[in-house]
Amino acid sequence: MDWTKSNALHIGTLVVLFALFFILPAYHVGAFSRIMVLAIYAIGFNLLFGYTGLLSLGHAMFFAAGMYGFGLSMNLGGLSVLPAFLIGVGAAGLLALGAGYLALRTIGVAFMIVTLMFAQTFYLVILYYGEYTRGDEGFIIQQTQRQIAGIDLTTETARYFTAFILFAVCFLAMARLVQRPFGKRLIAIRENEERARMLGYDVARLKLAALVVSGLFSGVAGAAYALLFGYVGASFASVQYSIFPLLWVLLGGAGTTVGPLIGVIFMFYLIDISSGVTNAYMLVAGLALVLLTLFAPQGLAGTLRKRALPWLP
Amino acid sequence: MAAMNILETKGLTKIYGGLQANTDIDFTLQRNAITALIGPNGAGKSTFVGMVSGRTTPTRGKVFFEGQDISTLPAHKRMQLGMAYTFQITSIFPGLTVEDNVALAAGRKLAHDKAAHAAKTAAVLEKIGLAERADQTAADLSYGHQRVLEIAMGLAQDPKLFILDEPTQGLAEGEVDAFVTLMRSMAEETTILLIEHNMRVVTDTADHVTVLDQGRLLASGSFEEIHADPAVQAAYLGTTADV
Numbered sequence: 363m364d365w366t367k368s369n370a371l372h373i374g375t376l377v378v379l380f381a382l383f384f385i386l387p388a389y390h391v392g393a394f395s396r397i398m399v400l401a402i403y404a405i406g407f408n409l410l411f412g413y414t415g416l417l418s419l420g421h422a423m424f425f426a427a428g429m430y431g432f433g434l435s436m437n438l439g440g441l442s443v444l445p446a447f448l449i450g451v452g453a454a455g456l457l458a459l460g461a462g463y464l465a466l467r468t469i470g471v472a473f474m475i476v477t478l479m480f481a482q483t484f485y486l487v488i489l490y491y492g493e494y495t496r497g498d499e500g501f502i503i504q505q506t507q508r509q510i511a512g513i514d515l516t517t518e519t520a521r522y523f524t525a526f527i528l529f530a531v532c533f534l535a536m537a538r539l540v541q542r543p544f545g546k547r548l549i550a551i552r553e554n555e556e557r558a559r560m561l562g563y564d565v566a567r568l569k570l571a572a573l574v575v576s577g578l579f580s581g582v583a584g585a586a587y588a589l590l591f592g593y594v595g596a597s598f599a600s601v602q603y604s605i606f607p608l609l610w611v612l613l614g615g616a617g618t619t620v621g622p623l624i625g626v627i628f629m630f631y632l633i634d635i636s637s638g639v640t641n642a643y644m645l646v647a648g649l650a651l652v653l654l655t656l657f658a659p660q661g662l663a664g665t666l667r668k669r670a671l672p673w674l675p
Numbered sequence: 676m677a678a679m680n681i682l683e684t685k686g687l688t689k690i691y692g693g694l695q696a697n698t699d700i701d702f703t704l705q706r707n708a709i710t711a712l713i714g715p716n717g718a719g720k721s722t723f724v725g726m727v728s729g730r731t732t733p734t735r736g737k738v739f740f741e742g743q744d745i746s747t748l749p750a751h752k753r754m755q756l757g758m759a760y761t762f763q764i765t766s767i768f769p770g771l772t773v774e775d776n777v778a779l780a781a782g783r784k785l786a787h788d789k790a791a792h793a794a795k796t797a798a799v800l801e802k803i804g805l806a807e808r809a810d811q812t813a814a815d816l817s818y819g820h821q822r823v824l825e826i827a828m829g830l831a832q833d834p835k836l837f838i839l840d841e842p843t844q845g846l847a848e849g850e851v852d853a854f855v856t857l858m859r860s861m862a863e864e865t866t867i868l869l870i871e872h873n874m875r876v877v878t879d880t881a882d883h884v885t886v887l888d889q890g891r892l893l894a895s896g897s898f899e900e901i902h903a904d905p906a907v908q909a910a911y912l913g914t915t916a917d918v
Contacts, residue, residue: 544784550779553768560728561763561832562754562783 368619368675372537375620376530382520393634395474395522397626398529399586401607403535404614404622408608410645412616413540414572415552418472419604420481423461427454428584429493430488433594435539438506447585448633449518454581455574457484464571466566478604485599500595507510508589521590528586530621537619537675541576548572552617580607613654615663619675624662681706681836681866682727687736687892689722696722698890704836709858709867711881713874716909719890720761720870721783724838727868728760729753740836747915757785759834763841763870769814773805776813780785780828795831803827803857819850831863837861838868843876846868855879886910 379398383391400544403425410416413454432450433439441449443529463477488495493503508515515524547568550558588594606629607622614625629647636646656663667674682704689697697719704710712720725731727738729750737746745753754760768776778796785792802805803823808816813824822842829837843851851873860878861867871877877884877898884901885892888910894901901907 413898446734525704543782546775546782546842549771550768553770554766557762557766558779559751560754560760560766561780561828564751669829 366671368537368541372534372580374621376533379468379526379529383519383526388518391522393630395518395525395590397623398525399583400610400627400630401623402529402532402586403583404582404607404610404626405532406576406583408535408575408611409540409623410572411608412611412618412621413552414569416557416569416572417474417608418465418477418573418576419460419608420465420477420479420484420596420603421576422582422599422601422603423481424454424458424482424483424580425584425587425603426488426596427457427577428581428586428592429588429598430584431463431581432585433434433501433503433588434494436503437501443508443515443589444523450585450588451581452576454577454584458574458577458580459570462577466569466573478601480617481599481601481604485601486597488596488599495596496593498596500593500597503588503592503594505592509591515590516580516592524588525590528582532582533619533623535601536579540619541675544568544571546612549617560564561656564636572614576668607637609651611661613651613659613661615667618663618667619663621661622664628662680704681741681869683739684723684727685737685739686756687723687726688734689719689726689731690734695890697726697733699888700892702885702892702895704866704868705883706866707862708856708882709862709869709880710883710885711869711871711877712887714887714893716889717889720887721840722890723887724760724840724868728758728838730760733817734910754832756767757835758838759829759832759836760838760911761829761840761842761843765821765825765842767821767825768812768827769812771813772814774800774809775825776824777831778806780831783832787833799827803830820845821851822846824853826857834865836866836868838870840870841872842869843871843873849899873880885903 379394382394384496386394407421410418420629428450431453432446435446435449447549465473465480468476489497504518513520515521547558547563550563551565555565584598610625610629611622612625613628614623615621632647632650633643637643640646660668663674682804682809684702684865687697687700714720714721723732726733729748737744739745740753745756748810751850768779776801778792781792781795781799787794789833800809801828805824805827806916807827808820813821813831816824826842843854855876858867876886881898883896884902885895886907893910894904894907
């Protein structure tokens with residue numbers, strides 16, 4: 363029964379997102395295209411942080427790997443969208459495998475610092491090879507390149523539905539993954555790593571797998587961002603972009619399937635609305651974050667689950 | 676002999692700095708029996724089972740499980756070979772339901788077969804008397820029930836060797852009685868290595884007793900033999916011990 367409820371929730375979420383395109387004014391349609399892409403990133407981060415209990419402060423490198431893998435193979439390699447997209451996602455996955463293999467030898471604060479350092483290195487490498495990456499300035503992917511089978515992905519409609527399809531696939535895949543034995547084992551690691559090990563689970567391997575899947579999702583988001591918004595820049599590899607998914611997931615509800623999406627929507631509109639009211643919009647945003655942390659420490663979806671809807675996946 | 680003894684250690688030694696926690700322990704464990712490992716505090720019992728289960732790396736010595744040298748295997752591989760382990764300090768998944776706790780334990784072998792997995796989980800919950808609390812969050816259980824849950828997680832793995840590190844510690848009298856009954860019923864299907872302080876539990880359940888003292892294996896045998904052993908009396912039980 364809970365299974366049916368969570369399916370209804372997931373399908374319902376997608377139906378609402380689909381319908382929003384026809385309801386919302388143009389500005390918000392554009393906003394939601396961006397929100398859905400960023401939510402994919404948050405979903406990937408949530409697998410590692412919310413389900414496995416590993417806090418990475420270096421996820422921007424996976425997002426950026428997807429972005430640069432895609433952008434560079436189009437602009438320098440002359441590839442078309444689909445192969446370039448796969449290269450972007452593959453680059454993020456490989457980077458996650460390599461970085462994870464080394465970083466997962468540490469735990470807790472050390473893991474946070476090591477991932478942060480890896481991401482900083484990646485960021486500096488992007489700047490160092492400015493000849494190809496255009497460094498801080500970044501580069502544009504031309505409108506003529508951003509097409510699949512003759513469909514121009516730069517129109518508002520195509521952009522929204524491309525983001526929607528990618529989001530739907532990632533959202534449903536992740537919802538399914540965390541209900542399966544693999545997801546349950548990750549939760550077991552989060553809850554009590556030593557117990558999981560002494561039940562015979564290969565904890566090191568499971569963590570690495572979680573990190574790679576998380577990196578792949580982040581890579582999808584990075585490549586999709588470059589594809590849909592046509593810009594690739596080093597700022598997406600900076601610390602800020604490692605902190606964002608943490609905020610989104612914390613606000614929305616770590617370890618819930620809908621939390622990442624809720625968190626991104628909330629943050630986006632919090633900044634959007636407050637910046638329309640005052641120049642000190644970061645003050646408003648900061649205050650809202652502090653209040654949420656005080657009164658809903660498990661995030662919006664997490665608090666909802668605790669108070670009213672225990673079946674919430 | 677190798678087929679008879681499920682577990683063997685040879686010269687197993689652990690040195691922490693200058694402290695010899697375990698010294699050259701040659702130990703054999705008989706199949707389908709309950710063996711109690713006793714000894715005063717600090718005798719090295721937990722260090723010993725730590726080295727058997729793979730949680731502690733020995734300074735030297737070897738561990739054989741069903742004749743296979745497992746000395747270099749990590750803990751999770753040893754569990755996969757058929758060991759199960761309950762911690763001295765209760766170790767469960769506090770944020771998950773009772774059912775999910777047991778399902779995770781059963782799931783390592785059975786996750787590919789949904790029906791068998793569900794059946795095993797239900798059967799263990801029934802046997803251990805937690806079926807009615809299946810949907811409760813494990814953290815909300817009483818201490819006694821949490822201990823029972825941890826044993827359920829061991830049982831759910833169908834272990835060949837079940838290591839119980841002071842399972843009755845902190846339990847009330849009535850709970851200890853229930854536990855003794857449970858142990859006896861488990862002994863039909865598995866081999867149990869029990870670390871225990873409560874002598875009543877030892878006399879009521881153990882077929883064999885092994886005594887550790889100051890990191891050395893002092894004596895081994897039936898409870899009566901152990902009780903009659905002068906070295907054991909001197910080291911641990913005391914000549915006037917009332918058991």
